[in-house]
Amino acid sequence: DLEYLHIKEEKDLSTSHDEKQKELKQEILNTEPNRDKLVSQDSIQNHVLYLHETSNENTPFTCSTCGKSFTQKFTLTDHMRIHTGEKPFLCTICGKGFSRKNVLSDHMKIHTGEKPFPCVTCGKSFSRSGSLIKHVRIHTGEKPYSCITCGKSFTQKNHLTDHIRIHTGEKPYSCNTCGRSFSQRYNLSNHMKLHTGEKPFSCLTCGKCFGHKYSLSNHMKLHTGEKPFSCLTCGKRFGLKYNLSNHIKIHTNAKTFPCMVCGKNFNKNQTLSNHMKIHTSKKPFLCLTCGKRFSVQQKLSIHLKKHSENKLHKCATCGKCFSQEQRLNRHMKLHLG
Numbered sequence: 001d002l003e004y005l006h007i008k009e010e011k012d013l014s015t016s017h018d019e020k021q022k023e024l025k026q027e028i029l030n031t032e033p034n035r036d037k038l039v040s041q042d043s044i045q046n047h048v049l050y051l052h053e054t055s056n057e058n059t060p061f062t063c064s065t066c067g068k069s070f071t072q073k074f075t076l077t078d079h080m081r082i083h084t085g086e087k088p089f090l091c092t093i094c095g096k097g098f099s100r101k102n103v104l105s106d107h108m109k110i111h112t113g114e115k116p117f118p119c120v121t122c123g124k125s126f127s128r129s130g131s132l133i134k135h136v137r138i139h140t141g142e143k144p145y146s147c148i149t150c151g152k153s154f155t156q157k158n159h160l161t162d163h164i165r166i167h168t169g170e171k172p173y174s175c176n177t178c179g180r181s182f183s184q185r186y187n188l189s190n191h192m193k194l195h196t197g198e199k200p201f202s203c204l205t206c207g208k209c210f211g212h213k214y215s216l217s218n219h220m221k222l223h224t225g226e227k228p229f230s231c232l233t234c235g236k237r238f239g240l241k242y243n244l245s246n247h248i249k250i251h252t253n254a255k256t257f258p259c260m261v262c263g264k265n266f267n268k269n270q271t272l273s274n275h276m277k278i279h280t281s282k283k284p285f286l287c288l289t290c291g292k293r294f295s296v297q298q299k300l301s302i303h304l305k306k307h308s309e310n311k312l313h314k315c316a317t318c319g320k321c322f323s324q325e326q327r328l329n330r331h332m333k334l335h336l337g
Contacts (some may be wrong), residue, residue, distance in 0.1 A: 009186040012331045060069040066223045067082045070076045078100055081087070087097030089104040093111045098104040099270045104117040109115070115125035117132040134156055137143070143153035144223050145160040149167045162184050165171070171181035173188040177195045188214055193199070199209035201216040205223045210216045218240055220284045221227070227237035233251045238244040246268050249255070255265035257272040259281045266272040274296045277283070283293035285300040294300040307326060313328040314321045317335045322328040 001308075023297055026250045030287055036156065044303060060071065061073050062069045063076060063079055063083075065080070067076060068079065070079065081099040087099050089098045089101050090096070090108035091098075091104060091107055091111075093108075096107065098107060113279065117127070117128050117129050118125045119132060119135055119139075121136070123239070124135065126135060135156070137155040143155050145154045145157050146152070147154075147160060147163055147167075150166070152163065154163065165183040168284060171183050173182045173185050174180070175182075175188060175191055177192075193211040199211045201210045201213050202208070203210075203216060203219055203223075204221075208219065210219065213254070219238035227239045229238045229241050231237070231251075236247065238247065249267040252265075255268045257269050258264070259266070259275055259279075261276070264275065278293035283295045285294040285297050287300060289304070292303065294303065302324065313325050315328060315331055317332070320331065322331065
């Protein structure tokens with residue numbers, strides 16, 4: 001009797017599972033993208049197995065490397081490639097590898113130029129439907145992803161994930177070369193170029209190469225003369241937003257960069273970095289003529305003029321020449337009394 005009940009229970013579970021799969025198959029056939037297509041039973045079966053067949057609560061799909069759990073087996077398979085570095089899907093045009101087939105499909109549109117998803121508001125087109133959905137939020141102002149810690153909202157889920165790491169301090173992306181960790185994969189990718197020396201972005205005007213696309217964009221403004229960032233106080237214009245931000249501090253007298261050693265405040269991060277060398281006694285700038293070292297590049301430049309025979313600043317009264325303008329100004333006071 002017990003054996004009969006056990007067999008009956010297994011049969012009932014199997015029947016329930018089969019019925020669930022049939023419902024899913026019918027649902028797939030009824031969806032808008034598949035309604036006018038011939039979908040084979042095998043492709044439906046594979047779709048159900050890989051996308052909808054989930055584990056029960058007692059047997060999740062767990063990563064043996066980091067312990068992260070997943071409800072779907074294919075998600076675990078994709079995740080494992082983060083640890084193994086496996087990229088089995090290769091682009092037949094440029095040879096670039098990808099860990100997921102759908103990412104390769106998206107990549108192929110770069111070569112074909114295909115952008116089948118247009119924005120009805122501004123007309124801009126996208127190669128991926130997900131990119132269009134994110135773009136539309138620029139027009140609607142929708143920010144559906146909120147941080148439960150500070151309440152800040154985001155248009156994209158991955159932006160929220162990156163933000164949450166500010167609160168948790170998590171840095172899951174580590175450099176295999178130097179061990180430095182990062183909170184975002186994008187920052188790790190940029191960092192790796194320091195080790196590889198890779199500079200894939202080249203200027204078509206002068207041929208100079210850059211490791212980052214934004215560095216090339218900033219560089220191009222030297223050729224175009226573009227200065228889109230304007231100071232509302234004095235009207236001075238800048239090619240980089242960062243330079244405008246630093247300039248505004250002249251008007252506000254804001255000194256937001258404090259020295260953690262002596263407490264002195266500075267209005268620029270670079271000025272603080274130069275100041276910190278006083279505490280560390282670090283002098284990385286070497287005069288190749290006399291061997292004297294300096295903590296700041298500017299001081300080395302001034303020093304080099306002592307060795308140079310070129311004295312560019314000439315006194316209009318007596319004709320004496322000086323290598324530095326400030327020394328000429330001091331000299332002029334002798335004539336003025």
